[in-house]
Amino acid sequence: MIRIVIADDHPLIREGLRRILEFEDGIEVVAEVGDGQGAINVARSMNFDILLMDLNMPGVNGLEAGRVIRREHPNIGILVLTIDDSDEKVFQVLQLGVAGYLLKDVDSKTLIQSIRKVYSGEPILSPTVTGKLLEQISQPSPSKDTCGLSEREMEILHYVVKGASNREIGTSLFISEKTVKNHLSSIYRKLSVEDRTQAALKAVKLNFFKLD
Template structure:
């Protein structure tokens, strides 16, 4: 199995050292570089092409949100895991909108850090759709519709669905979804797990998993978290819906 290659981006040298010690003691993990600010982090990401980037939010100069947006655009194969002090705060929300695949508290236990990096490296998200929904309900009231790109870019819209009538650039990819895939996308946006979606649609979990995979592929979403945000920005689900 290939090692998971990790880049550390944080302006606190002691914190980077702590993360490096934890990660390099873990089989299958290798820290390939460090950066002390966002600009350097973007340059290092482009040069090293790591699998996962641990990104601090608050840094001098280019902050972690801006750096994440640049990395998603320039190094799309690298996944960003945001380091934050508070889990349900606006910085975490904006980082997810910028294209991060999850966030982690800076005081997380080593096992949580390792699990989150493993999840992100495998293409999953390190924050559940349900938590993403909570963030949207707290900070999503000003979400623009149809035309706002998540990171760069995740279109929404579709020929037969409400978002489709809002026009480009989102229409094409949502239009590619079947009616069942559209149902699955809405369920994901509501924070439902695969088990809950299977119960709602009266299908097997394996069928739901297949639908989810096709939805992410057609939307070119990096993971379920980005699909949730896309659905909200497309107007398919509102933050106040239950």
């Protein structure tokens, strides 16, 4: 059973999300809160798997709450659901190491799929958000210091930045998913990051790839 907490300052949004989730087998909404401090309090007082959270809330906002919850409860998957798709906000949130970032115009099927992916440990690099920032990325820039990454690792990192899954990377490069995972472990170590989201962000920040 996937246990979910909804954090949004609009009661109608919370009610709508609850109704959508209640129809899904294996998903249970265990609490609802209206601000970031409420999300922090719930994280400190009960066990759950995923925090479905808005960013723009009164008092302690989602960004601040996410920072505290990630530090105190790293096993909770934070799935941001917001109307804010500004480049700056997306990068600020993804730097926290959240599990995913979706816009509120997402359809219910995609939302459910995203929740299940987050629960299984797969981060969500939303095509409508992260993809928007990175769609112009082309080829690796040979003039940049690549932190010791090999040519193959740079190829794989390029696909990660574009939001490709391990299976898609393996198919494109004609290698197994296991080989992709091994390369990713090496990439994380060389970049001093913990997951593919942080690796993608760092690659862009370090200008590993040219922007058209």
